Amino acid sequence: MIGSGRCPSALVIGGGLAGIASAARLAESGWRVTLLEARTSLGGRAFSFEDPESGRELDNGQHVIVGACHNLVSFFERLGVRDLWYVQPRLNVDVYDRAGRRGKLYGLGGPAPGHLLSAFLTYRHLSVGDKCRAVRGVIAAMLAKRSAPEMDTISFYDWLRSHGQSERCIYNLWNVIIEGTLNDNISDVSAAMGLMIVQDGLLKGRLESNIGYPKAPLGRAIGLPSETYLRQLGVRMLLGCPARGIEVGADGMVRCVVTGDHQMMSADAYVCAVPFWVLPGLIPDHLAGRAPFNSLTGLRASPIVNVHLDYDRRVMDGDFCYFLDSPLQWVFNGSGIRGTDRQGEGQSLTVSISAAWDQIDLPRPELANSIAEEMRAAFPKARDAQLVKSTVVKQRNATFRCTPGAQRIRPTPSTASPNLFLAGEWTDTGWPSTMEGAIISGYNAAAAAISSLGGAADASEENSGPPMV
Numbered sequence: 013m014i015g016s017g018r019c020p021s022a023l024v025i026g027g028g029l030a031g032i033a034s035a036a037r038l039a040e041s042g043w044r045v046t047l048l049e050a051r052t053s054l055g056g057r058a059f060s061f062e063d064p065e066s067g068r069e070l071d072n073g074q075h076v077i078v079g080a081c082h083n084l085v086s087f088f089e090r091l092g093v094r095d096l097w098y099v100q101p102r103l104n105v106d107v108y109d110r111a112g113r114r115g116k117l118y119g120l121g122g123p124a125p126g127h128l129l130s131a132f133l134t135y136r137h138l139s140v141g142d143k144c145r146a147v148r149g150v151i152a153a154m155l156a157k158r159s160a161p162e163m164d165t166i167s168f169y170d171w172l173r174s175h176g177q178s179e180r181c182i183y184n185l186w187n188v189i190i191e192g193t194l195n196d197n198i199s200d201v202s203a204a205m206g207l208m209i210v211q212d213g214l215l216k217g218r219l220e221s222n223i224g225y226p227k228a229p230l231g232r233a234i235g236l237p238s239e240t241y242l243r244q245l246g247v248r249m250l251l252g253c254p255a256r257g258i259e260v261g262a263d264g265m266v267r268c269v270v271t272g273d274h275q276m277m278s279a280d281a282y283v284c285a286v287p288f289w290v291l292p293g294l295i296p297d298h299l300a301g302r303a304p305f306n307s308l309t310g311l312r313a314s315p316i317v318n319v320h321l322d323y324d325r326r327v328m329d330g331d332f333c334y335f336l337d338s339p340l341q342w343v344f345n346g347s348g349i350r351g352t353d354r355q356g357e358g359q360s361l362t363v364s365i366s367a368a369w370d371q372i373d374l375p376r377p378e379l380a381n382s383i384a385e386e387m388r389a390a391f392p393k394a395r396d397a398q399l400v401k402s403t404v405v406k407q408r409n410a411t412f413r414c415t416p417g418a419q420r421i422r423p424t425p426s427t428a429s430p431n432l433f434l435a436g437e438w439t440d441t442g443w444p445s446t447m448e449g450a451i452i453s454g455y456n457a458a459a460a461a462i463s464s465l466g467g468a469a470d471a472s473e474e475n476s477g478p479p480m481v
């Protein structure tokens with residue numbers, strides 16, 4: 013415990029949402045906080061950049077939220093950017109098959125989970141038998157105990173099969189929900205995490221599955237406002253300042269963090285909020301062989317590829333839609349979402365490909381051409397339109413994989429070193445690799461630091477945030 017009368021100090025390494033949330037929570041609790049970020053801006057894996065040719069700001073990837081992201085949305089409110097994030101008043105997703113037939117996943121006004129019943133029964137991409145199977149699957153998912161150890165040993169695909177779900181049910185319904193949220197194929201994710209998405213994201217409440225997205229580039233919707241907010245809280249921010257190593261004394265206490273320019277920075281507590289593949293390179297060898305660090309090699313990441321397409325005319329109506337059995341997966345109408353979609357003018361669309369194992373190593377021109385071809389097949393208006401520009405953004409390590417066994421590896425914020433705490437969406441938050449998970453992890457690390465060194469803070473605001481409409 014820190015002696016009375018002195019504000020404790022913290023050094024937070026990493027300025028993604030986990031580090032931002034941790035720094036904010038500690039500063040709000042009266043701590044003196046310094047944040048080190050390797051890059052020159054905050055936001056981590058949720059960032060935008062200026063396209064050198066067009067001067068337009070492009071996101072590294074389409075970021076989507078759902079109504080269940082309570083901590084994230086209440087954080088956006090604190091940043092003053094809630095109005096930069098649109099959230100549907102009711103779930104409404106158009107799902108097309110390769111023949112161009114449209115099915116709809118939508119929510120009605122009644123209480124959950126009944127609000128989804130009519131969507132399941134009228135969903136065009138399931139046969140009558142599949143619809144009955146889907147309802148049976150929903151009931152089984154509601155009753156399932158996802159925390160049971162065996163749920164982290166089998167895939168969600170196997171769990172669904174063992175609960176009567178046909179291939180068609182799995183790929184035309186369940187995978188639509190899972191592939192984008194977990195950034196992996198349904199046969200590669202654990203039953204525990206698949207059930208988390210279905211139970212908490214779909215069935216728990218009427219508003220939880222409503223889909224949202226930023227109306228501005230991510231830099232303006234996350235990075236810049238976070239910087240302003242942390243400065244207002246008095247956080248000292250060192251941008252473009254990577255940590256090179258964490259020095260730990262014989263007593264197991266962290267002594268200092270050595271920065272890229274060989275400064276030695278010390279504090280009472282250290283929150284390490286870097287990706288799981290960066291962490292082992294920062295800690296000394298004698299810690300690397302001990303839990304939880306020695307098991308981090310068991311975590312893996314999966315890729316996302318986004319293809320930004322600028323057409324000379326309007327080719328898409330609506331804000332977004334999903335394509336079954338197509339490499340397009342999700343297509344977002346960037347012009348519509350940002351309010352620049354005008355009749356007679358060009359349109360900017362984004363194709364967002366999750367679990368992009370087949371695309372990540374393709375040369376960009378080849379990938380852009382094949383996606384443009386798929387767009388012509390999917391959108392009749394794209395056949396006459398001229399594709400003015402395409403930009404491929406590849407993120408190889410986009411999200412950690414929720415494969416069977418991953419849950420056991422995700423560490424708690426506290427470590428064997430009494431003043432070193434871990435944050436990052438990959439730590440044990442109960443959430444998959446999402447912005448909500450990152451915020452929760454930051455709060456958890458701050459709460460662990462405060463409870464071991466002084467002060468008081470709630471770990472997360474789960475369910476205390478405002479309902480999302």
Ligand SMILES: Cc1cc2nc3c(=O)[nH]c(=O)nc-3n(C[C@H](O)[C@H](O)[C@H](O)COP(=O)(O)OP(=O)(O)OC[C@H]3O[C@@H](n4cnc5c(N)ncnc54)[C@H](O)[C@@H]3O)c2cc1C
Nearest residue numbers: 026028029030050056057073075076255436437446447450
């Ligand atoms: C293309 C793409 C699409 C995505 N889509 C969604 C989505 O739709 N919805 C959703 O919720 N989530 C989505 N995600 C995931 C989401 O962006 C991440 O889960 C979240 O941003 C992770 O935050 P974090 O703070 O835990 O980690 P990070 O954002 O990775 O932050 C870690 C920070 O540490 C910094 N750092 C690394 N090494 C050092 C060092 N040595 N010293 C100092 N700083 C260092 C990094 O620069 C980075 O800023 C997507 C991710 C990608 C890449």
